[in-house]
Amino acid sequence: xxxxxxxxxxxxxxxxxxxxxxxxxxxxxxxxxxxxxxxxxxxxxxxxxxxxxxxxxxxxxxxxxxxxxxxxxxxxxxxxxxxxxxxxxxxxxxxxxxxxxxxxxxxxxxxxxxxxxxxxxxxxxxxxxxxxxxxxxxxxxxxxxxxxxxxxxxxxxxxxxx
Ligand code: SME
Numbered sequence: 001x002x003x004x005x006x007x008x009x010x011x012x013x014x015x016x017x018x019x020x021x022x023x024x025x026x027x028x029x030x031x032x033x034x035x036x037x038x039x040x041x042x043x044x045x046x047x048x049x050x051x052x053x054x055x056x057x058x059x060x061x062x063x064x065x066x067x068x069x070x071x072x073x074x075x076x077x078x079x080x081x082x083x084x085x086x087x088x089x090x091x092x093x094x095x096x097x098x099x100x101x102x103x104x105x106x107x108x109x110x111x112x113x114x115x116x117x118x119x120x121x122x123x124x125x126x127x128x129x130x131x132x133x134x135x136x137x138x139x140x141x142x143x144x145x146x147x148x149x150x151x152x153x154x155x156x157x158x159x160x161x162x
Contacts, residue, residue: 002141010143013041027158032066034151039068044139045132051084052128062088072108082106087117091126097138116140118152122159
């Protein structure tokens, strides 16, 4: 359950991200800044990272981009694997309250208990995704989903302008 303090933190993070979006020079800087703000500001976001679909690979594969948190063994994820593959192939946000109960889950850290993955769309097609892991079960409520989706959306819009 989210507290008033959680809501305030999300509002602060959103303000910083809006500012970052106007000040950053390109998508790369925007993505780096989003991972930094979400990881530093949101206390339960223990790993935050982008995976982008490698344009040259066939079948398509998600490649780790900017991230904050411990290094993950999963730097390249095919679209038919993991929660990451599920979000990219369905084009839908996936929220997992208890990763131990999901057979698709690819472990990044033994401490991870819950995860949210949000696709990044560019001209209506999935181009990548924003993945957040938490050491706390059920860490991603409605407001969390909203801010992570907002971040994925501004990255998609920026990529459309490049
Ligand atoms: N847990 C993800 C893999 C990426 S790590 O969490 C960073 C998955 O199941 O696809």
